[in-house]
Structure formats: structure tokens, C-alpha cells
Amino acid sequence: MAGIKRGDDGKIAGLYDLDKTLGRGHFAVVKLARHVFTGEKVAVKVIDKTKLDTVATGHLFQEVRCMKLVQxxxxxxxxxxxxTQTKLYLILExxxxxxxxxxxxxxxxxxxxxxxxxxFAQIVHAISYCHRLHVVHRDLKPENVVFFEKQGLVKxxxxxxxxxxxxxKKLTTSCGSLAYSAPEILLGDEYDAPAVDIWxxxxxxxxxxxxxxxxxxANDSETLTxxxxxxxxxxAHVSNACKDLINRMLQRDPKRRASLEEIESHAWLQGVDPSPATKFNTPLVSHKNLSEEEHNSIIQRMVLGDIADRELNNDIINIIIILLLLLSLSYQAYAVS
Known part of the structure; x- marks a missing residue:
């Protein structure tokens, strides 16, 4: 992707129009963006590579690898x-x-x-999936849980x-946010990866x-203590069953913390669907037949965007439609299973 450039008009690779800023970090800005041809809204994490040191670069590569792995x-x-030469753009849901x-x-x-x-059941379901793939999050906190209201989900x-x-095998890197970090991470000890996510x-x-x-x-020192x-x-208003589950996770000794299996089978979580997303009857990407007007409009935008010629673009659209249909069918099969 080395040849891709970001235009001065706020486009990324000619494919996404950047809009307002949604959030900021040390090395990155998260922006709202729209796909030029489909109009789909996405979040774009814009990382300034010139500001990254060796450690931050390592974290970035880990983030990309792990996010590609977890579906x-x-x-x-x-x-x-x-x-690009100076920026890395992560196009996110x-x-x-x-x-x-x-x-x-x-x-x-x-x-x-x-x-x-x-x-909470949905969060646990996601982390259980990650751990089965031997991926540890290490920065679980409410700020990193996002609502998808139309789908009725958190992600x-x-x-x-x-x-x-x-x-x-234990890990050694100290990371995460103080108020949510397990004691063993804050001590700088070697630690069992799944246990820190449980905390x-x-x-x-x-x-x-x-x-x-x-x-x-009041301050970090007191919080640490x-x-x-x-x-x-x-x-007092919290039920005994819920208190018990909290207590089983917030154990000073990692070996005494509840496992994910114990959390999922705990009495407090019984009767709640941990994965409503898998019950959807409609696919994440729906297929529909394009009208002649819609087809010509897309072709025109692709031509103006200098993405091949009209004849090739017709072939591209047909391929895209076939791929979307296959994706729809495969997702429906996944939902049923």
C-alpha cells in the first residue's frame, strides 16, 4: 500500500471523506468518515507514524494483528x-x-x-472468544466498550x-489504565494473561x-493503595448474587479469580442471552438488486474517481454484488449454526 496518498481535500486513498474528530490519543486521532462510493459511515483511526517510538510501534502492530484475528x-x-509514508489509517466499524x-x-x-x-454477558462472550484464540485485551474498561444501538449490541x-x-506462559509488559489494572500488572510482576482481563x-x-x-x-497513589x-x-442495593460475582473476579491473588467458564455459568448471569448477535436472521451486509439508475450513478462516481474505465467498472460492480451475496449467505449460515 506504499503508493497510496492522502489528498489535501480530506480524502484517504480517494476512498474515504474525513469528517469531524471523534476522539484523540497520544499518537492517534479518531475521525468520522464516509466511503466515497457507498456513503457508509466508518470510524478512522489516524496514526501519525512520525510520533511513534519503538514501543508504540510494537503496540500498533499488535493491535492490527489481533484485530485482524478476532472476528x-x-x-x-x-x-x-x-x-502511507507518514500515516496509518485503520478503517473501523x-x-x-x-x-x-x-x-x-x-x-x-x-x-x-x-x-x-x-x-456484561456480551462483553464476557467477546473476551471468552478472544481468550480461546489466545488473545488478551489488557485494556478492558467502559471507554473501550461501544454501543451499537440499531443492532442492540455492545462491542x-x-x-x-x-x-x-x-x-x-506468563507475560511481562505493564500496560492498561490504572483504575482498571490488576495488582500484578501494577507491581510489574510476570502475570497470567487471562487473569488480568478477568480483574x-x-x-x-x-x-x-x-x-x-x-x-x-483523590490521587493515583491512593488509588494504587x-x-x-x-x-x-x-x-447495599446490589443483589447478593451480583456481589458474589464481583468478589470472585476482584481477587488479589490471580489464582483465586473466577475463570471465564465460571463467570459464564454463574447464577447471576443465568437466563440472559450472551450473544444476541448470532440470532440475527438478516446478514450484516445485505444484498439487494441495484436499479439501473443506482448502477449508472455508481459507475459515474467510479469514473470520476479515476478508478479504471466504464467497461472495467461494470465488471467490478458485478463482482462486488456477487461477493456481497456470498458474504450474506455465509453470515446467515454462521448465524444459524
């Missing part, structure tokens, strides 16, 4: 990667309902447990600290039902 209804899709942190902050005493179950995003792991799941569930983090003090001492108080 799950409750994980934000990485559609494509566009590489766009949520329509904001992130879970902002949602929780609107509920001072937390969500109802029925609603919390619905969202994990931001795999910037993710990595592959080998069962039984973060405990923090997320606490926030869902309580409306605030379990370890959030509370995490190390594993001191937190679950409000």
Missing part, C-alpha cells in the same frame, strides 16, 4: 488498513450509541441489574494493548451496577 459480533470490525463510560456516568447509582446483565474496541499469549471485567461489572469505579481515589489492598465497597 466476533461483539468486537468492532477492522475493515482495512491503509498505509462505527458505533451509533457512544461508549459505555459516558452511558454509566448518566446513571448515578448504576444500571438496573437486568440491563447490566445484558451488556469491544481499542486493542492497542492486546497481545497473543501462550497458555501457561478488569470485575471492575466493569462493579461500575455497571454501582455507577462508579471500585478503586477511584486501594487496588493493592483490594479494598472496595459494594452498595
Amino acid at each position: 466476533h459480533p461483539n468486537i468492532v470490525r477492522l475493515y482495512e488498513v491503509i498505509d 462505527l458505533g451509533d450509541g457512544g461508549d459505555m463510560f459516558d452511558y454509566i456516568m448518566k446513571h448515578e447509582e448504576g444500571l438496573t441489574e437486568e440491563l447490566a446483565k445484558k451488556y 469491544l474496541t481499542d486493542f492497542g494493548f492486546s497481545n497473543k499469549f501462550q497458555p501457561g 478488569s471485567l470485575g471492575v466493569i461489572l462493579f461500575m455497571l451496577v454501582c455507577g462508579q469505579p471500585p478503586f477511584q481515589e 486501594m487496588i493493592m489492598d483490594c479494598k472496595y465497597t459494594v452498595p
Whole structure:
């Protein structure tokens, strides 16, 4: 992709029109964008490669590798990667309902447990899938859970600290966000990869039902002390079953933390569908017959965009339609299975 350039008019590779900024990080900006031909809205993570040091570059490569590997209804899709001399563009599935942190902050005493179950079960389902592929997220927090309201789903995003792991072999890299990080990561110890995600799941569930983090003090030093001492108080309005599940995840000793299998089979989560996305009868990409007017309009835009000539573009559209149909059928088969 080395020859692809970004135009001065805010286009990426001639395919995406950049729009407003959705968020910012140390090395990246996330922008809203539209596909030039289809009009589909996407999120584009724009990474300035000139600002990356060796460690950040390593994290970036890990993020791309892991996001290409994980393909799950409750994980934000990485559609494509566009590489230029100075920028890297990650074209991502766009949520329509904001992130879970902002949602929780609107509920001072937390969500109802029925609603919390619905969202938490989907997060657990996604992490269970990741761990089966030997991918650890390492930065689980409500800010990295995005709502897709039209689909009725939440999806994990931001795999910037993710990595592959080998069962039984410990990792050493300290990463993540203080309030959600497991004690062993903050100590700089070697750690069991799945266990650190379990701890973060405990923090997320606490926030869902309580409306605030379990370890959030006036300064980082006090927060660190509370995490190390594993001191937190679950409000009285939370059910005993939910308290038990939180307590089983927020264990100081990683070996005493609940496994994902134990979480999924816990009494509090019984009766909730952990994966409503797999019950969809309609595919993620729907096929429809193009009218002559629509067909000619697309051809015209492709010609104006200097993407081959009219005759070749007709062939391209026909191929795209066939591919979309095959994708629709394959997704329907996946949903049924």
C-alpha cells in the first residue's frame, strides 16, 4: 500500500471523506468518515507514524494483528488498513450509541441489574472468544466498550494493548489504565494473561451496577493503595448474587479469580442471552438488486474517481454484488449454526 496518498481535500486513498474528530490519543486521532462510493459511515483511526517510538510501534502492530484475528459480533470490525509514508489509517466499524463510560456516568447509582446483565454477558462472550484464540485485551474498561444501538449490541474496541499469549506462559509488559489494572500488572510482576482481563471485567461489572469505579481515589497513589489492598465497597442495593460475582473476579491473588467458564455459568448471569448477535436472521451486509439508475450513478462516481474505465467498472460492480451475496449467505449460515 506504499503508493497510496492522502489528498489535501480530506480524502484517504480517494476512498474515504474525513469528517469531524471523534476522539484523540497520544499518537492517534479518531475521525468520522464516509466511503466515497457507498456513503457508509466508518470510524478512522489516524496514526501519525512520525510520533511513534519503538514501543508504540510494537503496540500498533499488535493491535492490527489481533484485530485482524478476532472476528466476533461483539468486537468492532477492522475493515482495512491503509498505509502511507507518514500515516496509518485503520478503517473501523462505527458505533451509533457512544461508549459505555459516558452511558454509566448518566446513571448515578448504576444500571438496573437486568440491563447490566445484558451488556456484561456480551462483553464476557467477546473476551471468552478472544481468550480461546489466545488473545488478551489488557485494556478492558467502559471507554473501550461501544454501543451499537440499531443492532442492540455492545462491542469491544481499542486493542492497542492486546497481545497473543501462550497458555501457561506468563507475560511481562505493564500496560492498561490504572483504575482498571490488576495488582500484578501494577507491581510489574510476570502475570497470567487471562487473569488480568478477568480483574478488569470485575471492575466493569462493579461500575455497571454501582455507577462508579471500585478503586477511584483523590490521587493515583491512593488509588494504587486501594487496588493493592483490594479494598472496595459494594452498595447495599446490589443483589447478593451480583456481589458474589464481583468478589470472585476482584481477587488479589490471580489464582483465586473466577475463570471465564465460571463467570459464564454463574447464577447471576443465568437466563440472559450472551450473544444476541448470532440470532440475527438478516446478514450484516445485505444484498439487494441495484436499479439501473443506482448502477449508472455508481459507475459515474467510479469514473470520476479515476478508478479504471466504464467497461472495467461494470465488471467490478458485478463482482462486488456477487461477493456481497456470498458474504450474506455465509453470515446467515454462521448465524444459524
